[in-house]
Amino acid sequence: DGGITQSPKYLFRKEGQNVTLSCEQNLNHDAMYWYRQDPGQGLRLIYYSQIVNDFQKGDIAEGYSVSREKKESFPLTVTSAQKNPTAFYLCASSASVGRINEKLFFGSGTQLSVL
């Protein structure tokens, strides 16, 4: 079945450590997104990518970095510069230009906690 896979489901970070969250999709989608969700809050956009080797900052990009070397993969690194990283992280994808009405598909999320 096609879909988005996020791993790991739970992740713990030590002080000063960088951690990387994985997001893989086999939907042949061009666009991919990373969101952060704090308890009881909505989704806030961290980064998004329209196409391979290109990505844009969202509303809360500070302390995060991404790469888009392959169409199906969009990993998110939470760096030590992110002082409050504890949150639920969601990856999403969508078909891009030329395919209107396309809906967003979300992964099942990664819960990141600080030790």
Place this chain on the structure above:
Amino acid sequence: DAKTTQPNSMESNEEEPVHLPCNHSTISGTDYIHWYRQLPSQGPEYVIHGLTSNVNNRMASLAIAEDRKSSTLILHRATLRDAAVYYCILRDVSNFGNEKLTFGTGTRLTIIP
């Protein structure tokens, strides 16, 4: 980017219809209205979308105002499994693939048995 406004929370009795409102007064002519819902500890899932005409699918109906400045998601017969946070977002088809897609806080729907 056009914004949406939704009530923070709503309650409904089980097996009764639910009407979830969304205001988008700055909507542009190329914005599609999308609805998603998020169950606890899961990623959001697509519910329905539309442009101008009312839309129906197996999950819900979407009623769009004639001036498109508001819309209503209708769950015809709510079940306990419909308890979730519902998000209304706008997607600009003229900017597809280059969208800074933003979600608000949504409406938390509680279903009363």
